[in-house]
Amino acid sequence: MVYVRPSLCSYCGACVSVCPQNALTLAETRLVVSEACTDCGLCVRACPVGALEARGEGQEARGKGQPATRNSQFATRHLPLATRYDIIVIGAGPAGSMAALKAAQHGASVLLLEKRQEIGSPVRCAEGISHEALTRFWEPDPSFIAATIERAEFYTVAGGRTELRMAGEGARGYVLERRIFDRFLAEQAALAGAHVAVKTAAVGLVIEGEKIRGVQISTGLAQPPRGCKGQSPLPGGVPPEISTIEASVIIAADGVESRVARWAGLGTHLKLRDTLSCAQYLLAGIEIDPAAVCYYTGEEIAPGGYAWVFPKGEGRANVGLGIQPDVAREPAINYLIRFIESQPHLAQGSPVTLVTGAVPLRPVENIVGDGILVVGDAAGQADPLTGGGIPFAMAAGALAGEVAAKFAGARRRRALTGLEEYKARWEADWGRRLRRNYRLKERFSPGDRISHAFLRVFAVATAAVK
Ligand SMILES: Cc1cc2nc3c(=O)[nH]c(=O)nc-3n(C[C@H](O)[C@H](O)[C@H](O)COP(=O)(O)OP(=O)(O)OC[C@H]3O[C@@H](n4cnc5c(N)ncnc54)[C@H](O)[C@@H]3O)c2cc1C
Numbered sequence: 001m002v003y004v005r006p007s008l009c010s011y012c013g014a015c016v017s018v019c020p021q022n023a024l025t026l027a028e029t030r031l032v033v034s035e036a037c038t039d040c041g042l043c044v045r046a047c048p049v050g051a052l053e054a055r056g057e058g059q060e061a062r063g064k065g066q067p068a069t070r071n072s073q074f075a076t077r078h079l080p081l082a083t084r085y086d087i088i089v090i091g092a093g094p095a096g097s098m099a100a101l102k103a104a105q106h107g108a109s110v111l112l113l114e115k116r117q118e119i120g121s122p123v124r125c126a127e128g129i130s131h132e133a134l135t136r137f138w139e140p141d142p143s144f145i146a147a148t149i150e151r152a153e154f155y156t157v158a159g160g161r162t163e164l165r166m167a168g169e170g171a172r173g174y175v176l177e178r179r180i181f182d183r184f185l186a187e188q189a190a191l192a193g194a195h196v197a198v199k200t201a202a203v204g205l206v207i208e209g210e211k212i213r214g215v216q217i218s219t220g221l222a223q224p225p226r227g228c229k230g231q232s233p234l235p236g237g238v239p240p241e242i243s244t245i246e247a248s249v250i251i252a253a254d255g256v257e258s259r260v261a262r263w264a265g266l267g268t269h270l271k272l273r274d275t276l277s278c279a280q281y282l283l284a285g286i287e288i289d290p291a292a293v294c295y296y297t298g299e300e301i302a303p304g305g306y307a308w309v310f311p312k313g314e315g316r317a318n319v320g321l322g323i324q325p326d327v328a329r330e331p332a333i334n335y336l337i338r339f340i341e342s343q344p345h346l347a348q349g350s351p352v353t354l355v356t357g358a359v360p361l362r363p364v365e366n367i368v369g370d371g372i373l374v375v376g377d378a379a380g381q382a383d384p385l386t387g388g389g390i391p392f393a394m395a396a397g398a399l400a401g402e403v404a405a406k407f408a409g410a411r412r413r414r415a416l417t418g419l420e421e422y423k424a425r426w427e428a429d430w431g432r433r434l435r436r437n438y439r440l441k442e443r444f445s446p447g448d449r450i451s452h453a454f455l456r457v458f459a460v461a462t463a464a465v466k
């Protein structure tokens with residue numbers, strides 16, 4: 001029987017093409033091996049990344065000591081990493097890449113880890129950003145801009161009726177190509193001197209006493225992190241490829257799925273009511289204003305959230321919605337399909353991409369620990385009214401990168417400086433805005449989201465993010 005190392009597999013399908021038994025099936029991010037496998041080893045040789053191993057009856061039939069496959073003899077190689085950096089950033093989204101960039105610019109040695117094989121993909125975003133939020137850090141570059149926005153329209157849906165309630169000219173902004181934008185940010189970090197490693201997951205922290213000393217990384221088998229239950233995908237027990245890298249500061253930028261801060265003992269769990277559960281299609285073949293973003297509120301289309309149409313060039317748009325899962329009766333995708341069916345100009349389109357995900361709607365209290373800073377979605381740093389998180393992630397990352405570099409430099413000089421500066425400066429500026437918007441979100445019940453009062457505060461919040 002052949003076994004798959006999930007954390008090495010890049011889901012390319014080369015193995016499927018050579019299997020004479022049709023024993024392999026490639027699901028989107030899962031390779032399934034069926035009982036029909038005869039352990040012939042052909043797929044193992046076809047795999048470009050050494051993600052397969054044959055170690056069953058076929059091997060025994062070949063005789064003891066006879067390696068079944070090439071991968072039993074050779075470990076898969078990886079680009080080398082140093083054993084110590086000043087700063088390790090976990091996660092190469094906007095928060096992590098900005099942290100790595102700023103830390104490197106401030107003279108620190110930086111490792112930026114990303115578990116995915118392609119930074120920025122798959123996209124989990126509607127990709128909207130205001131002109132002010134983007135240009136605070138970057139000039140809009142045609143390579144990562146899909147559409148330029150000049151207008152915003154606000155609709156309410158009640159009793160099956162859609163009504164345009166507010167429209168604003170001059171709502172300047174962009175719809176990004178996040179796949180390109182996120183990669184651009186990581187490239188900027190690399191150009192500034194940070195070491196970027198893809199397909200490299202953080203799987204645990206090295207903690208001595210209360211102090212975090214480093215990160216355990218996996219470039220091979222998915223290994224259960226410290227203190228967590230887990231199973232080796234290889235029952236035969238191939239040793240996990242885990243290594244330890246030391247650092248003075250860890251920056252947890254691992255997004256809404258964050259585990260790193262929890263490993264450090266910082267409570268970052270969210271309540272259901274503090275998440276926005278989202279589903280979105282990229283629709284092609286629709287008639288829309290290519291320079292207008294449209295927002296739709298109403299309990300029947302998106303309880304506790306809203307629907308959006310963000311254009312991505314002629315005839316294409318990100319059409320999605322987010323719901324508050326504790327008050328919604330059905331999953332977000334059901335609301336999305338009903339919403340699209342209810343809007344004739346959208347119903348004529350074809351979905352070419354499905355995006356799903358969640359946004360944290362409540363800022364996390366503990367964003368600093370002994371040797372760790374938490375940034376971006378991992379710290380709940382998204383707007384509680386809109387779910388927009390890119391500007392906050394970039395701002396938090398930049399600030400954390402700067403503070404961490406100062407801290408690491410001071411340690412080298414044995415001077416005194418604290419990581420708490422990150423929290424203090426964040427709270428005094430962006431954090432205050434997030435807390436105010438969280439209070440506003442709490443003030444309006446899902447039923448109130450069609451009120452003029454809600455639309456006014458919502459419009460202000462969308463203009464700030466997108
Ligand atoms: C459907 C949807 C629509 C949205 N629309 C908008 C919008 O229009 N505008 C806006 O501003 N915001 C929007 N957001 C929110 C926005 O996408 C996030 O706030 C933003 O991406 C947060 O950036 P981040 O860097 O904190 O996290 P992420 O972008 O999620 O990056 C985290 C990275 O960490 C990596 N990672 C995780 N664990 C590990 C590990 N153990 N080891 C190594 N790497 C790891 C992940 O693979 C990922 O690449 C939307 C979100 C969703 C779900």
Ligand code: SF4
Nearest residue numbers: 019037038040041043
């Ligand atoms: S070992 Fe042979 S039979 Fe088994 S999955 Fe690979 S190619 Fe197919």
Ligand code: SF4
Nearest residue numbers: 009010012013015047
């Ligand atoms: S050939 Fe290797 S990397 Fe490609 S799908 Fe098969 S196991 Fe995965």
